[in-house]
Amino acid sequence: MGLQGEVAQLRHGDLDALSALLTRYQNRLYRYLLRLVRNQAEAEDLFQQTWVRVAEKIRRYDPSRNFEPWLFALARNLAIDHLRRVRPESLDEPIGNGESAETAAARIPSGQRPVTDEILQRERRSRLGQALETLPVSYREVLTLRFEEEMKLEEIAEVMGTPLSTVKTRLRRALGMMKLELESRFPGEDWRGQN
Amino acid sequence: MNSRHKNGNDKAHEEIHSLLALAVAGALSTSEEQQVMSHIASCSECASELEDWRLLVGGLRRLPTPQPRAAVVERARARAQMAMTEETESRRNSRMLVLLVCFAWVVTLASWPIFRMVSGGLLVWFDPRFNQTWLVFAAFTGLLWATGGIAAIFLGRHRQQERRTA
Numbered sequence: 001m002g003l004q005g006e007v008a009q010l011r012h013g014d015l016d017a018l019s020a021l022l023t024r025y026q027n028r029l030y031r032y033l034l035r036l037v038r039n040q041a042e043a044e045d046l047f048q049q050t051w052v053r054v055a056e057k058i059r060r061y062d063p064s065r066n067f068e069p070w071l072f073a074l075a076r077n078l079a080i081d082h083l084r085r086v087r088p089e090s091l092d093e094p095i096g097n098g099e100s101a102e103t104a105a106a107r108i109p110s111g112q113r114p115v116t117d118e119i120l121q122r123e124r125r126s127r128l129g130q131a132l133e134t135l136p137v138s139y140r141e142v143l144t145l146r147f148e149e150e151m152k153l154e155e156i157a158e159v160m161g162t163p164l165s166t167v168k169t170r171l172r173r174a175l176g177m178m179k180l181e182l183e184s185r186f187p188g189e190d191w192r193g194q195n
Numbered sequence: 196m197n198s199r200h201k202n203g204n205d206k207a208h209e210e211i212h213s214l215l216a217l218a219v220a221g222a223l224s225t226s227e228e229q230q231v232m233s234h235i236a237s238c239s240e241c242a243s244e245l246e247d248w249r250l251l252v253g254g255l256r257r258l259p260t261p262q263p264r265a266a267v268v269e270r271a272r273a274r275a276q277m278a279m280t281e282e283t284e285s286r287r288n289s290r291m292l293v294l295l296v297c298f299a300w301v302v303t304l305a306s307w308p309i310f311r312m313v314s315g316g317l318l319v320w321f322d323p324r325f326n327q328t329w330l331v332f333a334a335f336t337g338l339l340w341a342t343g344g345i346a347a348i349f350l351g352r353h354r355q356q357e358r359r360t361a
Contacts, residue, residue: 013283015276022272030263044267051275056282128254146220147255153222168222175216
């Protein structure tokens with residue numbers, strides 16, 4: 001059954017469809033939440049809350065709209081509310097502690113690439129991950145939605161509840177800030193994550 | 196000396212330069228994209244900068260995907276399914292309540308002519324001291340209580356049945 005079928009079934013209260021959707025989106029949704037809150041325990045809690053919210057609100061979902069932006073917008077609202085409550089300063093200011101980059105990276109199962117390549121790749125990813133962590137939440141968010149979730153700009157605007165022009169501005173500033181951060185943290189080093 | 200100085204078009208160069216990050220993000224219009232492409236064909240500085248952006252974006256795309264713990268996923272599944280079941284039950288109960296209220300009104304209105312006939316005929320014959328206001332009050336109170344009782348029994352049985360099947 002495709003995504004639309006699963007969503008339609010879920011709207012009729014089908015618990016199997018809920019389970020199928022959870023399996024389909026579990027990694028992406030968790031990654032998005034982790035990028036927003038930068039804390040494993042909080043991301044896990046928000047992950048659970050998001051699916052409860054999906055169950056509660058699915059009947060109000062308009063099937064003519066894309067499911068993904070709707071789902072991510074639900075998660076976003078919960079995460080932003082959480083941050084506003086727990087760490088209000090994190091919504092405005094870049095914080096450079098880089099606490100959860102290693103936590104997240106450490107939990108990735110390693111592939112079957114040669115060991116030396118793997119080490120270099122991991123090092124580059126770690127640098128990118130660290131730089132990403134230092135960005136303000138709205139910049140982290142726009143980068144993860146565009147380049148990790150591969151969402152279209154219109155979908156990102158829907159998730160963030162902002163005009164398309166704001167998404168473009170944030171994207172440009174986020175990339176600029178990311179590059180500056182990498183150049184200042186690792187001057188003269190290869191941080192680009194090139195293969 | 197780089198190509199922009201040769202062309203003597205610093206302003207265009209600056210404009211294109213500011214679009215490079217958006218170009219790799221796929222956030223330019225077709226015409227802007229064409230402008231960028233034709234500019235980098237003759238500007239090595241912008242071409243190199245664009246390559247840097249591409250590498251950065253490539254790195255972001257290859258960042259590892261953290262995975263939630265299996266126990267967390269299972270907890271989320273269980274909590275969501277419970278919420279869904281409660282939501283379904285709540286909607287069903289609400290619908291049932293509306294139906295029962297409608298039923299109560301139908302019964303009340305339909306029984307009114309019968310009640311009038313009985314109170315105007317038989318009851319007066321059995322006990323002429325019966326006051327009509329008292330009868331109306333008693334009949335309606337009885338009907339309301341009966342309807343409420345039926346609704347409560349119905350909902351209680353329904354819930355019991357659901358708990359048994361859960």
